[in-house]
Amino acid sequence: MSGKTIKKNKGTFIVKIHECQNATWQGSVLWVEEQQEQYFRSALELLKLIDGAISEIEEKIVEGGSHEK
Numbered sequence: 269m270s271g272k273t274i275k276k277n278k279g280t281f282i283v284k285i286h287e288c289q290n291a292t293w294q295g296s297v298l299w300v301e302e303q304q305e306q307y308f309r310s311a312l313e314l315l316k317l318i319d320g321a322i323s324e325i326e327e328k329i330v331e332g333g334s335h336e337k
Contacts (some may be wrong), residue, residue, distance in 0.1 A: 278322050283314065 278301040287294045292310040299305075299321050308314040 278325050279318075281318055281321070 271289065282298040284297075285293045285295040290311075293314065294307075294309050295314075296305055296307045297314055297317055302321075304321075306317050308313060308317055
C-alpha cells in the first residue's frame with residue numbers, strides 16, 4: 269500500500285424522522301443523486317436502505333468506471 273487515501277463521495281441522503289415508536293424511528297430517506305425516496309419503519313431498516321444504495325454505487329463503479337463527472 270502506498271499510504272494514500274482516496275476519498276470519493278458515495279452518496280447524499282436526507283433523512284426525515286416522522287415518528288418515534290417502539291423505541292425506534294419511522295420516516296423516509298431521500299437518495300439525492302438518484303431522486304429516490306424510501307420509507308422505513310426502524311433505524312435498522314434505514315441503515316439497510318443506505319447500505320444497499322452505497323453497494324449499488326460501488327457495483328456501478330466496478331462495472332463501468334467512476335460515476336463522477
